């Protein structure tokens with residue numbers, strides 16, 4: 001039989017492991033130490049695998065010769081989340097069909113491959129047009145995503161079963177590196193959040209130490225009844241060890257309130273450790289939270305304490321809990337039930353001395369109803385709930401917050417204190433603030449840069465998505481989705497710029513793109 005071994009579902013699937021073991025010959029399948037070391041060295045230090053992908057291709061030439069190497073990650077819905085090519089000659093999209101469920105695919109002559117769905121056929125044609133004749137595609141799972149690594153050759157019959165083990169080895173290295181890349185991104189987000197809230201911690205400390213005598217710049221700003229009720233509830237629960245659940249739209253100040261509770265509690269001299277559940281890859285959740293012992297898995301050369309241990313004596317802040325995978329939810333539930341944990345690969349059971357504060361910008365109750373979130377976990381987290389009102393429901397706080405942010409900005413830039421013109425002030429209180437306090441801060445930041453004589457005019461304020469807000473004032477997720485879509489359109493789908501405008505980190509933006517299934521429509 002020519003051509004395809006496993007491309008079509010009607011063809012025999014030749015992926016049984018024992019068969020591989022029998023047919024593998026040592027010459028090309030041996031993933032020699034040198035190659036492995038060099039590969040690791042190349043991918044270990046980089047934050048974006050795409051930047052070193054041509055180099056990776058060079059290194060693995062020795063073990064699996066090819067004319068082009070392609071990498072594609074897709075999420076559960078089949079959407080591409082990361083793509084890389086060793087050369088521009090390889091067609092950009094569609095060299096793998098997402099319907100493919102085989103562990104590997106070998107095509108010995110792409111010209112003779114016939115596939116049912118039209119788009120699969122198109123992608124094969126593109127490969128053939130680019131003069132590729134044979135292919136070996138390896139499928140692996142990493143971080144809840146599907147990864148495909150494709151080796152392409154201009155020769156026919158370039159690949160056989162003998163190449164599969166070595167190719168799989170390369171794929172495993174790449175998958176691990178991408179998992180770490182995503183972890184590093186999560187860490188960067190955390191650091192960013194820490195920096196943001198450090199100033200606030202200073203203010204809260206001053207507030208709890210000196211009461212209300214302080215000048216406005218040291219306070220958590222807000223005099224509206226709605227906001228005062230939030231602080232009163234927070235102060236009531238602070239002295240206890242009860243788990244607190246903060247529910248509020250994005251940018252309403254959930255983290256600010258979490259830190260306020262920490263600072264007003266007997267644990268105030270202990271650490272405040274935040275974990276963004278949406279940003280930690282599923283596979284790494286357990287080891288992040290509970291740590292691991294040396295040798296617990298390949299690469300665990302040293303034992304590492306998890307965040308539960310790091311936060312001992314203080315507060316562990318679980319942000320975006322609604323985004324936890326079922327696996328992570330099960331792990332957390334066990335911990336909450338027993339208040340005990342073990343490091344991964346460890347045998348010692350330890351008791352945790354942490355207070356938990358959880359936060360979500362989605363309605364967790366609704367998530368329970370839709371069976372996206374475990375009910376038993378919900379009740380354990382939601383012992384004492386504080387709902388943080390959106391900024392549009394406490395508009396009277398807008399001028400105070402604006403004043404505070406302009407003072408902060410003047411301090412940070414060591415420049416003059418920008419003032420608001422009357423029409424800018426009116427625009428601020430008329431706006432519906434879908435991005436809440438974060439949006440306000442960002443709007444003022446860019447307006448302060450645009451205003452040259454120190455007076456912020458209405459035209460300096462870019463207040464986005466007002467029309468979307470007016471169209472659907474009651475459905476918050478639609479509102480969020482529309483806002484994101486509008487901003488993406490305005491920025492020409494530049495995600496970094498859009499995230500900045502929305503006051504989100506890139507990771508937070510990607511979580512929302514996935515949640516709402518937002519894709520660029522051509």
Ligand SMILES: Nc1ncnc2c1ncn2[C@@H]1O[C@H](COP(=O)(O)OP(=O)(O)OP(=O)(O)O)[C@@H](O)[C@H]1O
Nearest residue numbers: 200220221222249250251252253254255256437438
């Ligand atoms: N009452 C307040 N006074 C002063 N600054 C505030 C207040 N509330 C929030 N902020 C500022 O607004 C920004 C957003 O707050 P925070 O990060 O706590 O929101 P969040 O609800 O956790 O948002 P998300 O969960 O979507 O990240 C931060 O820069 C924070 O310092």
Ligand SMILES: [Mg+2]
Nearest residue numbers: 251254255319
């Ligand atoms: Mg937050």
